[in-house]
Amino acid sequence: MKIVALTCGDPCGIGPEVALKAALKHRWPADVRLVLMGNRHLLEATAQLCSLPLPADWTPKQGRPRGKVTLWDPGPRTLRAMPTPGRVSPIAARMAAEWIRHAARECLRGTFQAMVTAPISKEAMAAAGLNIPGHTEYLARLTRRKSAVMLLMGGRLKVVPLTRHISLRSVPDALSRAAILHTIRILVESRPLLGLRRIRIGVAALNPHAGEGGRMGDEERKIISPAVQEARKMGWQVEGPVPADVIFHRAIHGCYDVVISMYHDQGLAPLKMLAFDTGVNVTLGLPLIRTSPDHGTAFDIAGLGIARDASMRAAIRTAIDMAGRRNPWG
Numbered sequence: 421m422k423i424v425a426l427t428c429g430d431p432c433g434i435g436p437e438v439a440l441k442a443a444l445k446h447r448w449p450a451d452v453r454l455v456l457m458g459n460r461h462l463l464e465a466t467a468q469l470c471s472l473p474l475p476a477d478w479t480p481k482q483g484r485p486r487g488k489v490t491l492w493d494p495g496p497r498t499l500r501a502m503p504t505p506g507r508v509s510p511i512a513a514r515m516a517a518e519w520i521r522h523a524a525r526e527c528l529r530g531t532f533q534a535m536v537t538a539p540i541s542k543e544a545m546a547a548a549g550l551n552i553p554g555h556t557e558y559l560a561r562l563t564r565r566k567s568a569v570m571l572l573m574g575g576r577l578k579v580v581p582l583t584r585h586i587s588l589r590s591v592p593d594a595l596s597r598a599a600i601l602h603t604i605r606i607l608v609e610s611r612p613l614l615g616l617r618r619i620r621i622g623v624a625a626l627n628p629h630a631g632e633g634g635r636m637g638d639e640e641r642k643i644i645s646p647a648v649q650e651a652r653k654m655g656w657q658v659e660g661p662v663p664a665d666v667i668f669h670r671a672i673h674g675c676y677d678v679v680i681s682m683y684h685d686q687g688l689a690p691l692k693m694l695a696f697d698t699g700v701n702v703t704l705g706l707p708l709i710r711t712s713p714d715h716g717t718a719f720d721i722a723g724l725g726i727a728r729d730a731s732m733r734a735a736i737r738t739a740i741d742m743a744g745r746r747n748p749w750g
Contacts, residue, residue: 421451421484421745423738425492425523425535428458428538431512432503433717434727435538436466443489444472444731452740453485455532457519460493462502469725480531494522505723508541510548516540517558524562525712527708534709534739538732539717542585553585556703559710567750569606569704572688572714573738574695574741576672578614579687580607580680591683592626592639600647600680606705607678608656612746613704622667622676623648623660624686630663644682688714697730707750711735711743 426443426570429435436458445532447672456463456475467474478490495518503509523535544550558567572579582603583594604621611619623644627637636640644661651658662670664681668690671679681687691699692714699714711732721727 421453422449422533422740423453423455423485423531424739425455425457425526425532426732426736427516427519427523427535427537428456428716429538430462430516430541430544431459431462432505432507432509432510432544433539433719433722435516435540436462437470437722437725437727438713438729438732439536439538440466440472441727441729442736443468444475446728446733448488448736449740453487454489454736455485456489456491457494457523458491459502459515460491463491463501464619469723474600480526480529492516492522505720508544508547508719510518510544513541513544513548513550513552517545517548517552520555520558521562523696524559524708526562527710528563533743534711536732536735536739537710537712539713539715541717541719550568553623555710555712556584559703559706559708563706563708565706567602567678568706569603571610571678571702571704572691572699573609573702574691574699574714577668577691578671578678579691580678581682581687582680582685583683585684588683592637595626595639595643595682597643597647597650600644601651603680604647604651604656604658607680607747610704612748613709615741616677616746618657619677620657620675621651621659622662622671622679623658624660624664624667624679626682628663630661639682690700697728698734699731700735700739702742705729705749707747709739709747709750711739711742 445512475491503512631640640661701712
């Protein structure tokens with residue numbers, strides 16, 4: 421049996437809605453149990469909004485869940501009032517952080533075989549005074565790993581942004597040979613988890629035309645190219661730096677299994693163009709399996725009952741598939 425936790429994300433966003441819809445409105449394999457993790461009162465209101473039943477309560481102390489979908493409310497429960505949908509709330513951020521922490525702990529204990537996380541608000545985390553720039557960094561901390569790699573999957577693309585949630589101005593200073601080699605190494609190690617016998621990696625350039633030999637920036641010549649050459653000496657199938665206006669075309673036509681982009685939007689823009697509603701975020705390098713939908717909290721439509729759950733469904737399917745494979749870091 422595969423037991424998968426679904427954390428509901430920021431209570432003020434669409435996370436509770438898409439988690440509930442994905443879990444209850446679709447048929448999952450007979451050997452799969454889904455555990456919704458969130459505030460019971462919040463999910464009860466969400467279920468009413470979406471005309472869905474509220475799953476039965478469950479806790480890890482009860483052993484394996486009996487129902488296909490159950491609800492675990494690990495707290496905190498002492499709330500004067502539920503946070504308002506569509507607004508940044510420090511209380512909501514603390515709730516989301518607790519659900520992630522409990523899910524990760526139970527994954528490490530073997531209670532869950534994977535976890536799927538609904539979106540959190542980085543602004544709310546900051547307002548709550550929590551040093552949580554994103555799920556990737558928080559889960560690395562919870563599992564005592566120095567760093568983890570964020571892989572985005574959608575359509576015929578798999579993309580890893582080398583730098584994540586930093587300003588574009590900060591990107592060049594954040595690049596290093598060590599970071600590129602670390603990312604390549606994690607991708608090579610991830611083959612069994614991704615179901616690949618081999619992995620061909622394309623590394624994107626930072627500057628237009630890959631820097632034109634230094635005329636438009638020297639990051640390619642000083643950082644990216646030496647890292648790629650070192651990786652190739654190790655026997656890994658790596659090519660780069662490839663101009664960003666070419667590399668994604670090559671990837672969707674089968675030249676690469678994964679593309680490493682130098683910054684967040686360089687990789688996510690083409691991926692979301694191909695798979696806006698079905699993209700999946702996977703964290704590599706952890707002793708647990710974690711996936712998530714590739715979208716944000718969508719505060720503008722939170723509480724309206726109109727959020728689409730396609731990306732959450734894709735994230736659950738990916739988690740189920742990966743739970744049946746060998747995790748090289750587990």
